Amino acid sequence: MSEKKKNSVNAEDLEILGEEGKQYVEIDGVKIRLARPMDLPFKWVGNRKLVDQMKSCWFTAGPGDLPMSPRLVGKPGTGKTVLAYSVGKMMEVPVFFFQATSDTRPNDVLINTVIIETGAETSKVEYFASTLISAMILGGVCVFDEGNRMQEKAWASLAPLLDSRRYIESIEVGCLIKAHPNFRFVSTMNDDASCFELPEYIKSRLQPTIMVDNPDRSEERRILEANLPHTAPIILDYVADFLELAHRADERYTVREGIHIANYAGKLVNYEAECGREMDPGDAVIISVEQILGVRQARYIKRVLWEERAA
Numbered sequence: 001m002s003e004k005k006k007n008s009v010n011a012e013d014l015e016i017l018g019e020e021g022k023q024y025v026e027i028d029g030v031k032i033r034l035a036r037p038m039d040l041p042f043k044w045v046g047n048r049k050l051v052d053q054m055k056s057c058w059f060t061a062g063p064g065d066l067p068m069s070p071r072l073v074g075k076p077g078t079g080k081t082v083l084a085y086s087v088g089k090m091m092e093v094p095v096f097f098f099q100a101t102s103d104t105r106p107n108d109v110l111i112n113t114v115i116i117e118t119g120a121e122t123s124k125v126e127y128f129a130s131t132l133i134s135a136m137i138l139g140g141v142c143v144f145d146e147g148n149r150m151q152e153k154a155w156a157s158l159a160p161l162l163d164s165r166r167y168i169e170s171i172e173v174g175c176l177i178k179a180h181p182n183f184r185f186v187s188t189m190n191d192d193a194s195c196f197e198l199p200e201y202i203k204s205r206l207q208p209t210i211m212v213d214n215p216d217r218s219e220e221r222r223i224l225e226a227n228l229p230h231t232a233p234i235i236l237d238y239v240a241d242f243l244e245l246a247h248r249a250d251e252r253y254t255v256r257e258g259i260h261i262a263n264y265a266g267k268l269v270n271y272e273a274e275c276g277r278e279m280d281p282g283d284a285v286i287i288s289v290e291q292i293l294g295v296r297q298a299r300y301i302k303r304v305l306w307e308e309r310a311a
Ligand SMILES: Nc1ncnc2c1ncn2[C@@H]1O[C@H](COP(=O)(O)OP(=O)(O)O)[C@@H](O)[C@H]1O
Pocket: 042, 043, 044, 045, 046, 047, 074, 075, 076, 077, 078, 079, 080, 081, 082, 083, 188, 223, 226, 227, 255, 256, 259
């Protein structure tokens, strides 16, 4: 290894230049453009315990007490992304998203260089901080979404950031950047076969594991209502019953599909009403399930309706 001495900067000592939306910092004369935080209409409904566990991970009792970087694990659609984002917002700091994919390269998670043509034969290099680096510099939350879609070589550069060192090393800028004390990290992970198994040294840094499971019926009913304020209550009831039966039968689908089903069923009924016709809400939910999950899955909703009519 070369003996070249590495400069090191503390993110909290950096001056944030530029205006909102076009912020940058200068490190050793290199200008680095920061990414923008996300503002989304997500709001977590229900399970307080998960919120408290996330907040506990990120809580620090004083200087020297470091936050933890949990991973949220569960089936696709159980609410991991919404949970991570909502808790970040509750902390009243900027929240950044990083969407991991199997194509994410090591540089994508750190600082990217972009070559910009400035004339016929001239060009210059500009540096763009990833959302992760921007969160580290500004003291925000980074929601590293679907982290187990990303390959090990991209994770490797994050190892020092996720342990007590809390820094990353940028080859581009030639220095170590130490995270702002308010920087917080969480990674969501889908529990499905399309993902990579993370290496042990990364897993051991992403602790604890918070499992996000299907909520119970009353909570799921509230989630449907919060996401679909224009849908008739009876449709939300049917879909909550449908999901409850499907979960009991260990089907893979979650409240995410429930939202699509209730949304479509509600639109069928509302549109028919608009045309001066009438559609039975139960029938609308059957059609919706058939078109969203397939004909076979409609047996659960048919059972719900049959039991209701028999009662
Ligand atoms: N507890 C919850 N509160 C509010 N919305 C939720 C909740 N759980 C799930 N949702 C909704 O369900 C959908 C799937 O949630 P998402 O966070 O994307 O799941 P995941 O990241 O686990 O795949 C989103 O549309 C979200 O709005």
